[in-house]
Amino acid sequence: MTKKAFITGVTGQDGAYLSEFLLKKGYAVFGGYRRTSSPNFWRLEELNILDQVELMEVDILDTGNLIRVFDKVGPDEIYNLAAQSYVAVSFEKPVLTGEITAIGVTRVLEAIRIVNPKVKFYQASSSEMFGKVREIPQNEMTPFYPRSPYAAAKLYGHWLTIDYRESYNIFGCSGILFNHESPLRGIEFITRKVSNAVARIKYGKQDYFEVGNMDAKRDWGYAKEYVEGMWMMLRQPEPKDYVLATNENHSVREFIEHAFSAIGVSLHWKGSGVNEAGLDSKTGKTLVKINPKFFRPGEVDQLLGDYSKAKNELGWEPKIKFRELVEIMVQQDLERISRAK
Numbered sequence: 001m002t003k004k005a006f007i008t009g010v011t012g013q014d015g016a017y018l019s020e021f022l023l024k025k026g027y028a029v030f031g032g033y034r035r036t037s038s039p040n041f042w043r044l045e046e047l048n049i050l051d052q053v054e055l056m057e058v059d060i061l062d063t064g065n066l067i068r069v070f071d072k073v074g075p076d077e078i079y080n081l082a083a084q085s086y087v088a089v090s091f092e093k094p095v096l097t098g099e100i101t102a103i104g105v106t107r108v109l110e111a112i113r114i115v116n117p118k119v120k121f122y123q124a125s126s127s128e129m130f131g132k133v134r135e136i137p138q139n140e141m142t143p144f145y146p147r148s149p150y151a152a153a154k155l156y157g158h159w160l161t162i163d164y165r166e167s168y169n170i171f172g173c174s175g176i177l178f179n180h181e182s183p184l185r186g187i188e189f190i191t192r193k194v195s196n197a198v199a200r201i202k203y204g205k206q207d208y209f210e211v212g213n214m215d216a217k218r219d220w221g222y223a224k225e226y227v228e229g230m231w232m233m234l235r236q237p238e239p240k241d242y243v244l245a246t247n248e249n250h251s252v253r254e255f256i257e258h259a260f261s262a263i264g265v266s267l268h269w270k271g272s273g274v275n276e277a278g279l280d281s282k283t284g285k286t287l288v289k290i291n292p293k294f295f296r297p298g299e300v301d302q303l304l305g306d307y308s309k310a311k312n313e314l315g316w317e318p319k320i321k322f323r324e325l326v327e328i329m330v331q332q333d334l335e336r337i338s339r340a341k
């Protein structure tokens, strides 16, 4: 019989790639989206799968809604990807972030417990939970130290998944995923902000862009590979938690430099602190400026993931690493702009 998967947060980056992956595996894919005044289906459209995903109105702020929808669909697997996922905004909207990103997980788990506790459940946990890191690299046993309302909310969801597994025997897996990016990444996140701005600069659509802390380091992988890891977790005999990462980290500064080198521009840096700027080595034009508004009240300085457990138990391994990822993203933004011309 055709397997049914339900994805909350289907309109997001991972929701789109996971839908595509599960459709290829022969699943009937049901996607939860929240009502907004204008629909946000551009990712599903870009992947050409909008007509293949059964879209349903779902808000993880509403338990009754979740219960009715799960009851109607009868999914075999539920992937909880919905979240207020932007760390910077979580400092401005800590209560809303808690409601969606933390308590939202309780609502989904309660709905599962009521409708069908045999459902397999994936929770989108995050490397942000390691925050002010206690050891390098970080693995499933590393103590957590969340540094933002977002990270604290994700930690709640992470523990709740473990608690429901232990208390009610729910097959709940928590994927501790390090940053994963792609051409479908939201424009507010640094990688896509940079790839989009660099492509626009190349086409003369803008002169420069502004960023915050360029010294933060992240372990950046390719989203398309990470959604496959989510599915693999639900195939294991026992539900467990797994880190997915590349075990390489790079600074925001390096990301910017590589993005410019993908369009043949070499950058050099001048000045320091908020007065630092990135200049085109040939023309001397300022292409990158610092704006203090992009600094966060609490920063995560560096993340580096050890994915050995996923490699040994799931057979999961990242193939696309930093340089290729940056090139894929810049290339896609160049194509988008040239198509729109």
Ligand code: NDP
Residues within 6 Å of the ligand: 008, 009, 010, 011, 012, 013, 014, 015, 032, 033, 034, 036, 040, 058, 059, 060, 061, 080, 081, 082, 083, 084, 085, 086, 100, 124, 125, 126, 127, 176, 177, 178, 179, 180, 181, 186
């Ligand atoms: P996105 O921000 O692209 O997508 C988040 C999704 O959640 C969107 O579909 C959004 O809907 C939806 N959503 C937000 N609030 C609600 C709500 N109240 N009810 C229902 N849906 C809601 O995130 P990603 O795809 O990048 O990430 C997927 C998940 O993985 C998130 O939980 C994120 O926190 C987590 N994660 C992501 C990592 C990454 O590097 N990408 C790393 C580790 C964890 P809408 O389109 O309407 O805004």
Ligand code: GDR
Residues within 6 Å of the ligand: 085, 086, 087, 088, 125, 126, 127, 128, 177, 178, 179, 180, 188, 189, 190, 191, 193, 210, 211, 212, 213, 214, 216, 217, 218, 252, 294, 295, 296, 299, 300
């Ligand atoms: P992050 O991603 O916080 O790691 O969370 P983001 O791309 O927002 O920030 C990464 C680092 O870049 C620094 N930075 C800037 N960030 C943004 N967005 N905009 C800027 O202008 C800028 N300048 C510097 C940040 O300070 C930070 O250090 C992402 C999200 O997908 C989470 O949902 C997920 O859980 C984690 O990754 C793993």
